[in-house]
Amino acid sequence: MDEGVKQTWMDEKSSPAVTSTLTAQPFVVHRKCVHKRTFPISYLFMTIIASLWICSKAIAYFLRSGSPTALPSLTSTDLAVGAVKWFECDADVPDGVECGTINVPLDYFNASKGISSLALARLNATKERRGTVFLNPGGPGGSGIGLLTERGDLLALMIGPHYDLVGFDPRGIGKTVPKTQCFPNAIDRQIFQANTVIEQGFTVTSNYSDPIMRDKLIEQHRQFLALYETQAKLCAENMGEELKYMGTANVVRDIDFMATVFDGKDANINFLGGSYGTILGAYLVNMFPSRVGRVVIDGVANPVLWSNEETYFWPRDFLSSTEDTFQWFLRACSEAGPKLCPLARKIGESTLDIQSRLEVFMDELYENPLPVPNARRPGYLTSGGFRSILLVVLERPATWGIRSKYLADAMAGDATELYNMLLPDYDLTAPDGDLARLAVSCLDAPRPKTQAEFPTPEMMTDAALAAIRDGPERFTGPWNHTLNNKILIVSNTADPVTPIASGKLVHKLLADSSALLVQNSPGHCSLAVGSLCTMKAFRKYYDSGELPPEGTICETDEPLFPDPDNDMHLFGDKTKEDAALLRAAMGIRDVLHGISGRRI
Ligand SMILES: *[C@@H]1O[C@H](CO)[C@@H](O)[C@H](O)[C@H]1NC(C)=O
Ligand SMILES: *[C@@H]1O[C@H](CO)[C@@H](O)[C@H](O)[C@H]1NC(C)=O
Ligand SMILES: *[C@@H]1O[C@H](CO)[C@@H](O)[C@H](O)[C@H]1NC(C)=O
Numbered sequence: 001m002d003e004g005v006k007q008t009w010m011d012e013k014s015s016p017a018v019t020s021t022l023t024a025q026p027f028v029v030h031r032k033c034v035h036k037r038t039f040p041i042s043y044l045f046m047t048i049i050a051s052l053w054i055c056s057k058a059i060a061y062f063l064r065s066g067s068p069t070a071l072p073s074l075t076s077t078d079l080a081v082g083a084v085k086w087f088e089c090d091a092d093v094p095d096g097v098e099c100g101t102i103n104v105p106l107d108y109f110n111a112s113k114g115i116s117s118l119a120l121a122r123l124n125a126t127k128e129r130r131g132t133v134f135l136n137p138g139g140p141g142g143s144g145i146g147l148l149t150e151r152g153d154l155l156a157l158m159i160g161p162h163y164d165l166v167g168f169d170p171r172g173i174g175k176t177v178p179k180t181q182c183f184p185n186a187i188d189r190q191i192f193q194a195n196t197v198i199e200q201g202f203t204v205t206s207n208y209s210d211p212i213m214r215d216k217l218i219e220q221h222r223q224f225l226a227l228y229e230t231q232a233k234l235c236a237e238n239m240g241e242e243l244k245y246m247g248t249a250n251v252v253r254d255i256d257f258m259a260t261v262f263d264g265k266d267a268n269i270n271f272l273g274g275s276y277g278t279i280l281g282a283y284l285v286n287m288f289p290s291r292v293g294r295v296v297i298d299g300v301a302n303p304v305l306w307s308n309e310e311t312y313f314w315p316r317d318f319l320s321s322t323e324d325t326f327q328w329f330l331r332a333c334s335e336a337g338p339k340l341c342p343l344a345r346k347i348g349e350s351t352l353d354i355q356s357r358l359e360v361f362m363d364e365l366y367e368n369p370l371p372v373p374n375a376r377r378p379g380y381l382t383s384g385g386f387r388s389i390l391l392v393v394l395e396r397p398a399t400w401g402i403r404s405k406y407l408a409d410a411m412a413g414d415a416t417e418l419y420n421m422l423l424p425d426y427d428l429t430a431p432d433g434d435l436a437r438l439a440v441s442c443l444d445a446p447r448p449k450t451q452a453e454f455p456t457p458e459m460m461t462d463a464a465l466a467a468i469r470d471g472p473e474r475f476t477g478p479w480n481h482t483l484n485n486k487i488l489i490v491s492n493t494a495d496p497v498t499p500i501a502s503g504k505l506v507h508k509l510l511a512d513s514s515a516l517l518v519q520n521s522p523g524h525c526s527l528a529v530g531s532l533c534t535m536k537a538f539r540k541y542y543d544s545g546e547l548p549p550e551g552t553i554c555e556t557d558e559p560l561f562p563d564p565d566n567d568m569h570l571f572g573d574k575t576k577e578d579a580a581l582l583r584a585a586m587g588i589r590d591v592l593h594g595i596s597g598r599r600i
């Protein structure tokens with residue numbers, strides 16, 4: 001099924017953190033990033049830079065948010081720290097998966113702050129039980145419950161029979177109480193964001209020396225900041241003190257706490273995380289190195305930057321493989337030809353020609369946004385919207401067939417399907433996922449130290465500054481601990497948002513405490529393109545602790561642009577077990593890229 005752009009392991013439209021000054025900054029960053037590159041990739045950059053100005057304002061609101069909100073519908077006995085409840089999940093959940101809650105301390109350093117009640121899902125081990133593997137699908141803002149309740153059976157194939165699998169909704173997210181609640185309801189939030197730069201992305205042309213474009217860009221950033229400041233204020237007004245405790249260090253303490261409750265005081269902690277889940281994983285193994293059991297991080301983001309650097313350094317690093325992915329996409333499209341990739345005019349067409357048509361179209365959109373009267377909500381496609389979607393397409397090679405058609409349709413004048421991808425879900429029960437992510441990322445990022453670091457200092461009172469400095473725990477490394485057990489790090493050669501450079505960095509920092517497996521494919525996280533080799537490595541590691549040898553590169557089994565008329569021989573030469581494992585990879589991926597998890 002077709003998904004919206006907003007559901008991804010690490011949403012490229014939001015990687016917020018603190019920054020210093022607003023004015024002209026995007027331009028500087030941008031020029032730094034793109035020199036020596038052809039311009040499409042810098043287009044992509046601009047969509048990301050979008051989110052970098054948020055935290056400086058948001059964090060002050062978050063950290064001075066009010067007194068704790070009352071936990072609804074909980075009696076005093078329900079409030080005991082460590083209390084666990086299991087019950088039946090809603091309908092449609094596969095057999096064996098249970099849902100539950102666990103009470104954790106809201107503040108691990110002050111018991112009188114009360115509790116947070118984390119929502120859980122569990123699938124029991126089926127053979128000799130060795131403990132629990134905790135799951136995080138990314139975001140921040142992703143629901144670990146969604147993943148397990150939708151495809152727990154496939155996850156069990158990947159991880160094996162010896163572990164209970166536990167998905168949890170991290171603080172502020174999904175069914176966990178208290179949750180991020182900024183707007184009174186989802187409709188209000190959608191109306192607030194509709195047709196703004198948040199929804200449309202940033203619009204730029206290919207001519208960076210055009211001073212008019214620069215002015216327009218600054219204007220868009222002003223709008224962006226104002227919108228986010230409004231949202232952050234709403235969050236602070238409508239939520240209590242809990243908002244302060246959504247940072248990654250707290251989530252790691254939650255995992256540590258749960259591991260103790262479920263598996264015992266000295267038990268190892270096992271974990272599987274993708275995308276932002278790799279940030280969580282890196283925090284986990286470095287905050288609790290002596291508890292590390294079997295930990296896999298896949299689609300690795302850079303934790304050193306995440307926790308220590310001003311965000312305008314982020315795009316360069318996070319997007320250092322985007323160009324490679326884009327070129328891979330163009331090559332695969334050219335090889336597939338117009339029948340399977342309508343962006344190409346003939347099989348083997350020069351990728352430069354395909355690329356230049358895309359560029360020309362984006363420039364045309366800059367001048368004249370394309371009306372889209374027949375979308376789910378009528379609107380217009382801007383060059384910003386087009387680029388936002390293109391980046392999501394690059395993350396998900398399994399969708400390249402259908403998406404290249406949407407892109408080509410848009411270029412031929414009908415952007416209905418493409419624009420639908422940009423629109424928010426009509427699921428009105430969806431939580432304020434993007435705002436949850438905002439809170440997590442902002443709380444992890446460096447705090448502004450002086451008044452001068454705020455973009456508009458007059459907004460920030462001395463009281464707010466004091467609150468920021470005295471705010472709850474952050475973790476900023478070191479990232480090079482010696483771990484109790486070795487962990488498995490997985491990176492794709494061309495991941496458009498979590499580049500291989502980050503995987504190599506985390507591996508280098510953890511040295512002998514880790515192994516790096518490289519999957520030779522485009523896309524975000526290894527599951528983006530099914531690889532039996534990678535799946536076997538996961539399974540072997542969880543089963544026996546055995547890691548792939550240094551320098552292992554896994555090829556993939558799933559074709560890019562598969563031909564539906566020439567049915568996939570994908571499973572033909574595989575044993576039954578191998579076929580099941582490969583199907584599991586593709587099935588989990590389809591859920592992650594599709595309808596589940598509500599990862600906005
Ligand atoms: C899972 O295991 C626990 C014990 O660890 C047990 O209490 C529970 O009933 C099991 N759940 C299912 C669905 O079998
Ligand atoms: C712990 O929390 C309570 C309730 O919010 C507060 O009154 C107290 O000052 C806090 N203690 C410390 C040491 O921060
Ligand atoms: C870019 O903009 C500058 C300033 O307006 C102009 O002089 C230049 O010709 C433009 N370049 C292209 C390739 O359009």
Ligand SMILES: *[C@@H]1O[C@H](CO)[C@@H](O)[C@H](O)[C@H]1NC(C)=O
Pocket residue numbers: 477478479480
């Ligand atoms: C770990 O990193 C810190 C800096 O973050 C450095 O001072 C220390 O020497 C490193 N330790 C090892 C064993 O490399």
